[in-house]
Amino acid sequence: MRKISALVVTVGLLASLTACATTPAPGAAGCPPTGDAASVVTATGAFGEKPDAKVPSPIVTTETQVSTLIEGDGDEVVEGTPVLIDYTLYDGTTGAEVEDSGYDGSLNSPITVGGNALAPLASALECSRVGSRVAVAIKASELSASVNGGAGEADDSPDAAYVAVVDIRQSFLPKANGRHVLGEQGMPAVVTAPNGAPGITVPASAAPTSPESHLVLDGSGPELTADDTAVVQFTAVTWDTPSTVATSSWTNGGAATSLPLGDAQIPDSIRDALVGATIGSQVMVVVPADEAAGTPSPLVYVFDLLGAL
Numbered sequence: 051m052r053k054i055s056a057l058v059v060t061v062g063l064l065a066s067l068t069a070c071a072t073t074p075a076p077g078a079a080g081c082p083p084t085g086d087a088a089s090v091v092t093a094t095g096a097f098g099e100k101p102d103a104k105v106p107s108p109i110v111t112t113e114t115q116v117s118t119l120i121e122g123d124g125d126e127v128v129e130g131t132p133v134l135i136d137y138t139l140y141d142g143t144t145g146a147e148v149e150d151s152g153y154d155g156s157l158n159s160p161i162t163v164g165g166n167a168l169a170p171l172a173s174a175l176e177c178s179r180v181g182s183r184v185a186v187a188i189k190a191s192e193l194s195a196s197v198n199g200g201a202g203e204a205d206d207s208p209d210a211a212y213v214a215v216v217d218i219r220q221s222f223l224p225k226a227n228g229r230h231v232l233g234e235q236g237m238p239a240v241v242t243a244p245n246g247a248p249g250i251t252v253p254a255s256a257a258p259t260s261p262e263s264h265l266v267l268d269g270s271g272p273e274l275t276a277d278d279t280a281v282v283q284f285t286a287v288t289w290d291t292p293s294t295v296a297t298s299s300w301t302n303g304g305a306a307t308s309l310p311l312g313d314a315q316i317p318d319s320i321r322d323a324l325v326g327a328t329i330g331s332q333v334m335v336v337v338p339a340d341e342a343a344g345t346p347s348p349l350v351y352v353f354d355l356l357g358a359l
Contacts, residue, residue, distance in 0.1 A: 074126065074177040075118065075177050075178070076116040076117070076118060076177055076178060076184070077116075078177060080177075081176060081177035082114060082115070082116045082173065082174050082175075082176060082177065083113060083114075083115055083116070084115060084116060084117055085111070085113075085115035085187070086115075087109050087110070087111035087115045087142075087187035087211055088115035088116055088117035088185045088186060088187040088213075089115075089117040089185075090106050090109070091103060091104070091105055091106075091109075091117060091119075091185035091187070091213055091215065092104045092119070093119050093183065093185065093215050097120050097122075097181065097183055097217055098136065098153065098217055098219065099153060100136075100138060100150060100153045101119075101138060101183070101215050103138060103140065103185075103213075103215050104145075105140045105142065105145040105213050106145065107141075107142060107143060107144055107145035108142060108143045108144075108210065109142035109143075109187060109210075109211040109213060110142070110208045110209060110210055110211055111142075111187045111188070111189055111208070111209065111211045112189075112208050112209070113189070114170045114173070114174050114186065114187065114188050114189070114192070115186070115187045116174050116175075116178070116184050116185070116186050116187075117184065117185045118178065118182060118183075118184050119182075119183045119184060119185055119215070120181075120182055120183035120217075121179070121181075121182055122178070122179040122180050122181025122182035122183075122218060123179060123181055124179050124180025124181040124182075124218075124221070125179065125180050125221050126177065126178075126179050127163055127175050127176055127177065127178050127179065127180070127218065127221055128163070128176065128177075128224055129163055129164045129176060129224065129245070130162065130163060130164050130224030130225060130245055130246065130304075131162070131163045131176075131221050131222065131223075131224045132160035132161065132162045132163075132221065132222045132224075132281055132305070132306035132356060132357070133160055133161060133162075133163070133172075133175060133180075133218055133219075133220065133221045133222070134157070134158065134159075134160050134218075134219045134220040134221075135151070135157070135161065135175075135216050135217060135218055135219060136150075136151045136152075136153050136157065136216070136217040136219060137150065137151050137171075137214050137215065137216045137217070138150040138151075138214070138215050139212060139213070139214050140212065140213040140214070140215075141212065141213075142187065142190070142210055142211030142212055142213050143190075143210050143211075148212070158279075158308075158359055159308050160222060160281060160306055160308070161305070162304065162305040162306045163175055163176050163224075164176075164304055165303055165304040165305030165306075166196070166303040166304060166305065167196070167303060167305045168193075168196050168197065169192075169196045170188045170189070170192045170193055170196060171186060171188060171193065171196075171214055171216070174186040174188070174216075175216065175218060178218055179218070180218050180219070180220060180221050181218065182217075182218050183215065183216065183217050183218075184215075184216050184218070185213060185214070185215050185216075186213065186214045186215075186216060187211045187212075187213050188211060188212050188213075188214065189209040189210075189211060190209055190210045190211060190212050191209050192209075193212050222281045222306065222356040222357030223329070223330060223354075223356040223357060224245075224246065224356070225242075225245065225246025225283070225354055225356070226242075226246060226266075226267045226269060226330055226331060226332035226354040226355060226356070227267070227269065227330045228265075228267035228268040228269035228270065228328070228330045228331045228332065229267065229268050230266070230267060231264075231265045231266060231267065231268050233264070233266075234264050236253060236255055236258075237253070237262070237264050237334065237336070238250050238251055238252045238253065238287075238289075238334065238336075238350050239251045239253075240266045240332070240334060240352055242332070245300075246283065246300075246354055247283075247285070247298075247300035247301070248266075248285050248300075248332070248352040248354075250285065250287045250293075250334075250350055250352055251293075252287065252288075252289050252291075252293040252350060254291075257289040257290075257336065257338070257339075257347075257348040258336055258338070258348075259338060260338060261318075261319030261322070261323075261335070261336060261337060261338060261341070262335075262336045263319070263322070263323035263333060263334060263335045263336070264333075264334045265327070265331060265332070265333060265334075266331075266332040266333065266334055266352065267330070267331055267332035268328070268331055269327075269328040269329050269330020269331035269332075269355060270328060270330055271328050271329025271330045271331075271355075271357075272328065272329055272358070273326055273327065273328050274311065274324055274325055274326065274327055274328070274329070274355065274358055275311075275325060276311050276312055276321070276325050277311070277312060278311055278358040278359065279308050279309065279310045279311065279358065279359040280308070280309045280310075280311060280324060280353075280355060280356075280357075280358055280359075281306050281307075281308060281309075281355075281356045281357040281358065281359065282299070282306060282307060282308075282309050282353050282354060282355060282356060283299045283300055283306050283307075283353075283354040283356065284297075284298065284299050284300075284307075284351055284352065284353045284354070285297075285298040285299070285300055285301075285351070285352050286298065286349045286350065286351045286352075287349070287350050288345060288347040288348070288349060288350075289336070289347055289348040289349065289350055290346075290347035290348070293350075296344075296345055296349055306356055308359060309324075311324060311325055317337055317341045317343075318341070319335055319336075319337050319338070319341055320335050320337065320351065320353075323335040323353075324353065324355070327355055328355070329355050329356070329357055329358065330355065331354075331355045332352060332353065332354050332355070333352070333353045333355065334350065334351065334352050334353075335350075335351045335352075335353070336348060336349075336350055336351075337349045337350075337351060
């Protein structure tokens, strides 16, 4: 199986327990189910350090199941949340370890709950809290398909499992949450779907010939610096008529991405617009055609600034 860490660096219900309605957790309605496939797994050791896990084998499952081993007290992980994790992966057939993340901070690209990348593992973290350690039993066929870029076949037949013991180290905003800022005349208009994905309407007027930026939502978090790697979701559309979507993280896998602001490959117009902007903001950037690689049209980017590494 291709290593999970390699994919992450280069790059969703059966309630068996009753939970308080104000504190969703695995097993609660609308959350990943618990079950025997996950609850038989035990692990000792401190959060953030490689666990000493016992994985009885063979483990088979008909669905992804989650069991909480250490209850964290951080933010709740919801649909769309990007998270940083450490993990150890086991073969449920033999109980043998397959790989781990290193537990040294080197795995620093987030996975997104509800995104396509590692979909069954990422979605299993919904309703848990930052600081938690969870055991996740995943159908082997579904995890392998997601690692290889596919969705896998949805069925409820028993299948051999992979078991992951996951520490949820950090989470980021699922979408920009700043206050609305009045639009500027002659600039595109932006509306956002409930999940945060922007819809961009380009005016009939000619595009500006120099870079321009505008705050759509003004966040209240820390300011991004040139040394930061921003965690973002984004959409880019062409200015020329008819305006079309050139690229979008919201629809191309649904996963947040890491944007190192010091990378020389980042266009100056984008870097200049994002450095100094605050986490929680939604920022529009108009990139002239001579900077818009791969298209003869100026591009209109809308970035949701979800966090920084």
